Amino acid sequence: MILHLALAADWHDAGDHYRISTLGHTLDDIGFIHCSHDERQLRTVAATFYADVTEPLLVLEIDATGLDVREENGFPHLYGPLPRTAVTRTRPYTP
Secondary structure (H helix, E strand, O other): OOOEEEEOOOOOOOEEEEEEEEOOOOOHOOOOOOOOOOHHHHHHHHHHHOOOOOOEEEEEEOOOOOOOOEEEEEEEEEOOOEEEHHHEEEEEEOO
């Protein structure tokens, strides 16, 4: 399992495939979707990139089986859109 921090609105608007890389950037902009291995990494991402965000955030728990996930700089990166069916659970992010 890998994790992705998402704006709740982006996830709800995604349709069958989620295409947001990270805050304010799409898969087409960056080339991959930023993910985390665990809660520690996720909290680091939240503190670094989402500290000033006031919109609701969700943690997407992702079954990476069959997805093009590559380890880069200590973080998993998903190359390609995230199928909604690969998300096994969503939950509110609480710092």
